[in-house]
Amino acid sequence: MYTNQINTRLLYPSFEYFEPATLEETVGLLAKYGEQATILAGGTDLFIKMKQGLIDPKVIIRIKQPSFIEEKPDGFHIGAATKFRTIEKSERITSKFPALLEAVRLIGSVQIRYMATLGGNLCNASPAADTAPPLLVAGAQVKIVGSRGTRTVALKDFFLGPGKTVLSKSELLTEVHIPMFQERTGTAFIRLSRASMDIAKISIAVLLQLDETKKITLAKIALGSVAPTPILTNKASEILTGKALTTETLNRAANTVAEEIRPITDIRGTAEYRKDVSHVIARDAIEVAHKRAKEN
Amino acid sequence: MTAKRTIRFTINGVRRKLDVEPNDLLMNCIRDQLHLTGTKYVCGIGECGACTVLLNGDPVLSCLTLALDADGKEIVTIEGIGENDRLDKVQQAFVDEGAVQCGYCIPGLIMMTESLLKENPTPTENEVRDYLRGNLCRCTGYMNVLRAITKAAAGGKNPT
Numbered sequence: 521m522y523t524n525q526i527n528t529r530l531l532y533p534s535f536e537y538f539e540p541a542t543l544e545e546t547v548g549l550l551a552k553y554g555e556q557a558t559i560l561a562g563g564t565d566l567f568i569k570m571k572q573g574l575i576d577p578k579v580i581i582r583i584k585q586p587s588f589i590e591e592k593p594d595g596f597h598i599g600a601a602t603k604f605r606t607i608e609k610s611e612r613i614t615s616k617f618p619a620l621l622e623a624v625r626l627i628g629s630v631q632i633r634y635m636a637t638l639g640g641n642l643c644n645a646s647p648a649a650d651t652a653p654p655l656l657v658a659g660a661q662v663k664i665v666g667s668r669g670t671r672t673v674a675l676k677d678f679f680l681g682p683g684k685t686v687l688s689k690s691e692l693l694t695e696v697h698i699p700m701f702q703e704r705t706g707t708a709f710i711r712l713s714r715a716s717m718d719i720a721k722i723s724i725a726v727l728l729q730l731d732e733t734k735k736i737t738l739a740k741i742a743l744g745s746v747a748p749t750p751i752l753t754n755k756a757s758e759i760l761t762g763k764a765l766t767t768e769t770l771n772r773a774a775n776t777v778a779e780e781i782r783p784i785t786d787i788r789g790t791a792e793y794r795k796d797v798s799h800v801i802a803r804d805a806i807e808v809a810h811k812r813a814k815e816n
Numbered sequence: 817m818t819a820k821r822t823i824r825f826t827i828n829g830v831r832r833k834l835d836v837e838p839n840d841l842l843m844n845c846i847r848d849q850l851h852l853t854g855t856k857y858v859c860g861i862g863e864c865g866a867c868t869v870l871l872n873g874d875p876v877l878s879c880l881t882l883a884l885d886a887d888g889k890e891i892v893t894i895e896g897i898g899e900n901d902r903l904d905k906v907q908q909a910f911v912d913e914g915a916v917q918c919g920y921c922i923p924g925l926i927m928m929t930e931s932l933l934k935e936n937p938t939p940t941e942n943e944v945r946d947y948l949r950g951n952l953c954r955c956t957g958y959m960n961v962l963r964a965i966t967k968a969a970a971g972g973k974n975p976t
Contacts, residue, residue: 533837564880631865631877631928632862635881
């Protein structure tokens with residue numbers, strides 16, 4: 521037994537390792553090993569947890585694919601094994617979806633972003649996952665493949681709790697679909713953390729869609745690190761929808777965000793702090809998204 | 817536990833073949849099997865950047881990379897920077913600006929600087945700070961490092 525021993529220099533030879541060449545083979549291995557198996561993508565979370573003795577997987581299944589970014593009429597499709605650095609450098613996606621760029625650029629360090637994958641960030645299901653709020657406001661869907669076939673799940677229904685998703689032990693996340701943005705749509709992402717490499721104390725993403733008269737036709741607000749999963753808020757979005765953005769609606773929506781969230785106190789910040797700053801970052805993010813929507 | 821596998825790669829321009837276990841980390845293969853000890857082990861959990869090497873040109877943390885991942889690839893470590901006894905412009909700028917104190921973080925910082933200047937030959941100060949935010953210096957000699965990188969970016973001259 522190697523658990524509870526901390527030696528960050530090496531990985532103990534306590535696992536069987538597979539590097540399947542195809543998706544079918546991966547699904548077959550997942551079906552065979554089930555609970556014992558863990559998927560390895562970039563390794564920047566998995567190996568750290570293994571070194572720290574937090575987990576001790578018996579079987580590791582390595583995936584390097586699918587890694588791609590495609591722009592289709594229905595929006596962007598990103599392979600789950602696509603590395604953050606690739607997303608960051610894809611001007612097609614970052615120019616249309618600045619909130620995603622803002623989130624990705626805050627993840628870890630440059631080295632980490634050359635290693636870590638989008639699918640890994642989502643499947644770890646951290647309440648603080650930086651890519652979750654922007655993808656939630658964009659209405660992203662994820663493609664899941666398992667031995668019983670393929671299914672598509674809205675990202676808002678994907679997370680169940682810290683570290684928990686709707687994925688069964690024999691399923692694999694393969695693709696993230698970001699629906700095409702309409703005209704006059706703007707997005708923004710803001711995160712607060714102690715230092716730049718730290719995990720978020722609180723994060724927020726906003727998407728606003730305007731009509732020709734600058735009236736808001738669609739408003740979505742999502743937050744990280746304020747609940748067991750990244751969440752979409754409803755009441756603040758309702759306040760914004762159907763109106764032009766005035767100081768009054770902006771303040772009311774931002775204050776409603778603070779009322780809607782139920783953060784906890786943890787090592788990174790207190791519940792009071794999170795509530796207090798939430799309306800400030802909400803106001804800033806709404807304003808930036810609004811400005812971008814007017815320019816698009 | 818699992819059988820050894822043979823990997824083939826190029827390191828600092830030299831073709832090598834190694835037998836590795838699936839749990840072997842690239843950092844340990846470089847240090848213990850190839851005896852290239854310029855690549856440093858510090859935190860082991862992706863916080864400090866001391867183990868940074870270039871894998872097919874990409875800066876990665878060798879303490880969180882499987883040796884198997886190097887199969888068929890090109891690795892550059894700090895030993896591959898400069899030629900014999902001649903320092904390259906980044907190394908020379910670090911020397912000139914007194915950027916090296918205890919020296920333990922320097923191989924990682926140099927590898928990141930090489931990568932930065934390849935991606936962006938004329939970085940702003942903020943771009944330098946952002947690119948190197950994953951490299952910690954326990955001596956806290958960051959200002960001299962920053963000056964050295966600015967100098968290296970200006971072709972080895974102190975920008976006026």
